[in-house]
Amino acid sequence: MDLQGFGHLLISGTWITIQLALxxxxxxxxxxxxxxxxxxxxxxxxxxxxxxxxxxxxxxxxLLLVLTIYFGGSQLLMWIASGFGYDxxxxxxxxxxxxxxxxxxxxxxxxxxxxxxMMEIPAGQWESGLACGMSPRRTFFRxxxxxxxxxxxxxxxxxxxxxxxxxALVSVVGLNDIMRQSQVAISATKEPxxxxxxxxxxxxxxTAATTGFTMLMEWVANPAARESRG
Amino acid sequence: MTWEWSVIWQYLPRxxxxxxxxxxxxxxxxxIGIALAIPLSLMRASSQFWxxxxxxxxxxxxxxTPLLVQIFLVYYGASQFEFVRESILWPxxxxxxxxxxxxxxxxxxxxxxxxxxxxxxxxxxxEIEAAEAMGMSKPVQVRxxxxxxxxxxxxxxYGNEVILMLKGSALASTITLLDxxxxxxxxxxxxxxxxxxxxxxxxxxxxISALIIGLFRFMEYRFNRxxxxxxxxxxxxxxxxxxxxxxxx
Numbered sequence: 002m003d004l005q006g007f008g009h010l011l012i013s014g015t016w017i018t019i020q021l022a023l024x025x026x027x028x029x030x031x032x033x034x035x036x037x038x039x040x041x042x043x044x045x046x047x048x049x050x051x052x053x054x055x056x057x058x059x060x061x062x063x064l065l066l067v068l069t070i071y072f073g074g075s076q077l078l079m080w081i082a083s084g085f086g087y088d089x090x091x092x093x094x095x096x097x098x099x100x101x102x103x104x105x106x107x108x109x110x111x112x113x114x115x116x117x118x119m120m121e122i123p124a125g126q127w128e129s130g131l132a133c134g135m136s137p138r139r140t141f142f143r144x145x146x147x148x149x150x151x152x153x154x155x156x157x158x159x160x161x162x163x164x165x166x167x168x169a170l171v172s173v174v175g176l177n178d179i180m181r182q183s184q185v186a187i188s189a190t191k192e193p194x195x196x197x198x199x200x201x202x203x204x205x206x207x208t209a210a211t212t213g214f215t216m217l218m219e220w221v222a223n224p225a226a227r228e229s230r231g
Numbered sequence: 232m233t234w235e236w237s238v239i240w241q242y243l244p245r246x247x248x249x250x251x252x253x254x255x256x257x258x259x260x261x262x263i264g265i266a267l268a269i270p271l272s273l274m275r276a277s278s279q280f281w282x283x284x285x286x287x288x289x290x291x292x293x294x295x296t297p298l299l300v301q302i303f304l305v306y307y308g309a310s311q312f313e314f315v316r317e318s319i320l321w322p323x324x325x326x327x328x329x330x331x332x333x334x335x336x337x338x339x340x341x342x343x344x345x346x347x348x349x350x351x352x353x354x355x356x357x358e359i360e361a362a363e364a365m366g367m368s369k370p371v372q373v374r375x376x377x378x379x380x381x382x383x384x385x386x387x388x389y390g391n392e393v394i395l396m397l398k399g400s401a402l403a404s405t406i407t408l409l410d411x412x413x414x415x416x417x418x419x420x421x422x423x424x425x426x427x428x429x430x431x432x433x434x435x436x437x438x439i440s441a442l443i444i445g446l447f448r449f450m451e452y453r454f455n456r457x458x459x460x461x462x463x464x465x466x467x468x469x470x471x472x473x474x475x476x477x478x479x480x
Binding site for chain 2: 057059060061062063064065068069072073076077162166167168169170172173180187191192193194195197198200201204205208209
């Protein structure tokens with residue numbers, strides 16, 4: 002396949018896509034853990050807020066989220082900032098808007114994954130931790146979280162694949178990712194099929210790598226299964 | 232920040248036109264998607280390697296790449312080839328409407344085929360063996376036992392897939408179609424009220440998802456009636472003539 006010298010452009014786009022996906026993953030995991038903690042808490046307002054968050058976001062198209070944050074976000078931020086007496090112009094770039102939109106979407110689904118995983122942990126695990134004299138916080142970090150992690154990894158792996166594919170949407174607001182760079186190459190070469198096919202293959206490679214990495218993480222997070230295999 | 236409720240009311244009829252196109256895209260590509268998914272899933276559930284390999288490759292490609300790439304491949308990509316532009320299909324392939332439907336159908340077919348396959352494999356072996364014992368041929372088994380059972384098992388998961396398709400249909404706006412998102416973007420370009428218009432569009436999307444979820448709950452209740460059946464005792468004072476001797480003595 003002849004890329005006519007546009008290979009380096011696609012590679013730089015791939016790098017931007019990877020950065021966007023990883024940044025959204027980190028922020029999205031924070032949203033997901035917070036959301037799950039809120040859904041399982043005794044505080045009614047927190048539960049109500051978390052339920053509203055997941056219901057709303059899971060019913061909205063990701064593209065609409067990206068567009069809203071990119072085109073409406075600066076307006077909203079300037080309005081909030083003016084409340085604090087800051088009246089300068091605030092601009093939200095495509096990368097920040099992309100991370101915000103994708104992590105909000107990822108967080109809504111991750112909330113459910115973490116909630117399910119936390120509910121899977123038997124109450125006896127909590128009780129034995131407390132019986133050993135650990136504080137609830139220490140029990141959570143030493144006993145509960147490592148097990149939640151193990152149960153959540155397969156679900157999170159699937160969500161990360163969805164996130165990776167959704168990064169393509171941010172090209173619509175002008176981020177120089179794989180999609181955008183292929184469009185640049187196409188406008189010069191007039192070969193849309195070739196370059197979109199190359200873009201598709203790059204995404205396939207990335208999702209395949211993610212599958213492999215998820216399997217590795219599952220193996221790392223599950224010492225019991227690892228040992229029993231001998 | 233100024234907030235204009237009046238803009239939402241003024242342009243609501245236009246947004247509704249967009250919502251209609253969104254529904255149309257989801258419905259048509261959903262139906263084509265199911266029609267493609269059924270043979271794919273049957274092939275995928277087969278035990279012959281060569282029969283499995285083709286749907287596997289198809290499903291792997293469409294589930295592993297973004298929907299945006301798939302739409303662009305159909306809409307922009309097809310025009311790269313001379314033979315496509317000269318074929319009788321070109322009047323269809325040059326319209327964004329049909330390109331969106333082709334891309335959505337192929338995409339949802341891949342996801343639904345995978346759902347249907349796991350549903351087919353979830354049918355208890357005893358039921359297939361029972362059909363076998365009744366002397367049903369393979370095609371009769373597929374038509375009478377496998378497909379209806381798989382449909383019932385796959386229904387809840389398929390409802391989720393339809394919601395994902397609804398969300399994916401927003402991408403039609405990237406190839407100039409005026410669906411709900413596309414319409415909102417056009418109005419915003421004229422009025423510059425992004426927050427108001429996207430909020431209104433978002434609410435319409437939420438309403439459509441609520442509708443789809445309700446529809447699938449109803450369908451699941453109807454189709455999997457046997458799971459919800461509760462035997463109620465015959466009233467004590469019932470006329471002896473009306474009693475069913477098989478149910479209560």
